[in-house]
């Protein structure tokens with residue numbers, strides 16, 4: 001330490017330091033290290049110059065020589081130190097160079113990797129660009145398809161709307177047509193409320209329902225009870241005649257001598273001789289006033305007819321009073337005498353003959369609308385050709401009480 005401090009304080013020989021500086025310059029030192037060495041050398045030279053002046057003025061030669069030797073030794077040591085330092089610096093420089101070289105290699109490697117990565121990225125970019133273009137083309141195509149589909153959908157919707165309107169119009173038309181049909185059916189039902197297929201109220205209803213052949217049929221004049229009454233129907237082209245009384249030749253003639261009750265309900269057989277009954281007759285004529293037709297045949301085969309366009313009867317409380325008018329025919333108007341008369345039977349005298357019962361005393365005990373007493377006797381006794389007030393007669397036709405072979409009374413709605 002002592003010599004190091006002396007080295008720093010004491011002047012150094014000028015020639016050795018110059019060589020040292022030159023030696024240093026020859027080494028591969030950095031500029032900064034070279035500057036430090038040069039500064040240090042300059043300081044030593046300066047101190048040596050000062051020391052040289054001191055030596056010139058002191059005259060102590062021995063001491064000076066000793067000091068010089070010591071300085072030379074120091075210089076030698078310093079030179080060695082510098083060499084060590086140079087070696088160290090060189091070693092560090094080499095390390096630095098190696099490090100730099102390593103770094104350069106690493107940088108080179110990184111650069112190569114970067115270039116490779118850049119290439120990859122470029123390729124990716126290119127692929128992305130290509131994909132983007134492809135995607136754009138695809139999107140454009142999809143957009144076109146979508147637009148096309150939207151147009152088609154729009155057209156379909158318009159078409160559907162038109163169809164909906166057409167359907168609504170058709171539905172309205174159908175509804176109107178159905179309403180008309182229903183109203184017509186209701187009107188027809190009301191018009192022919194008693195012309196139901198299963199419950200015809202007379203032969204006219206049966207004809208309307210398609211039964212156009214003469215024969216026995218069941219009619220339902222009692223809507224309340226729906227009980228049926230068998231009748232004979234004479235079917236014409238447009239009229240269904242309901243026979244209310246039939247008198248004609250039979251192997252065994254039907255007995256017409258019945259009490260009020262039987263005349264009220266009816267008796268006989270529709271396919272031969274029969275009486276419909278006052279109560280069914282009242283029900284039929286109550287629904288519609290009737291046309292009444294009388295057909296007669298005498299024992300000589302002559303035929304005739306009479307029609308009354310307004311016929312109806314009252315109820316049992318009025319003894320089924322007769323209303324008949326507007327005669328036409330070729331056998332004379334016999335019923336004009338009976339118009340307005342009550343019905344009488346042999347057990348119930350409602351006639352205008354005050355001294356007795358027309359049915360019992362004069363006309364064979366059949367029931368009829370007797371006055372005083374009769375111009376016709378449709379319910380009389382079936383007798384062969386003869387003159388008898390007890391037989392079946394139509395007085396205006398024969399101008400006598402000549403019996404008839406056939407007499408039928410039938411009705412139809414006006």
Ligand SMILES: [Ca+2]
Pocket residue numbers: 349350351352353354355356357358
């Ligand atoms: Ca009487």
